Amino acid sequence: MAVTTAVATITVNPAFLQEIKDSNPDLWRTLQEIHDSFQSVEPRAAVASRLVRLLDDLRDHLALQFALEEAYGFIEVPAQAAMAEAENARRQHCSLYLEISELCERAEELQYRGLAADQLALLVEETRLFDARLDAHERLERRLIERAYGGR
Secondary structure, X not given: OOOOOOOEEEEEOHHHHHHHHHOOHHHHHHHHHHHHHHOOOXXXXXXXXXXXXXXXXXXXXXXXXXXXXHHHHEEEEEHHHOOHHHHHHXXXXXXXXHHHHHHHHHHHHHHHOOOOOOOHHHHHHHHHHHHHHHHHHHHHHHHHHHHHOOOO
16 A cells, blocks of 8 residues: 655745844844944953853844744745755754854853953954854845745
């Protein structure tokens, strides 16, 4: 006896995914403040302290953003309607969240030990690397939204 099963995979719900992105100005403002801190001419201790706080804020904003995106921005569909990169984009949420959490922990430990100012260059570099991966993720999701609306 042969049994057939429906295989469900993931695609984007473009209207909701875009609305979620547009409805979180605190996330985008925090990212801008982080970028601004890279160029700050303030004393290193002040920049380090602000960067630690901003990374904590970013982690919290990303937790909310990713939860909303996964709940409403991605939907299960039959395999023939799936977008190949959608599952990858959704999976990146977990790795990005773990990465920002680890970065926050390292930053907080440096601050606790009184080394944040001395290690500011390292903290900035690690933050820039995370920012580049987050930016690549956001570009992927924008491409998925465009494709869902009939672009490329």
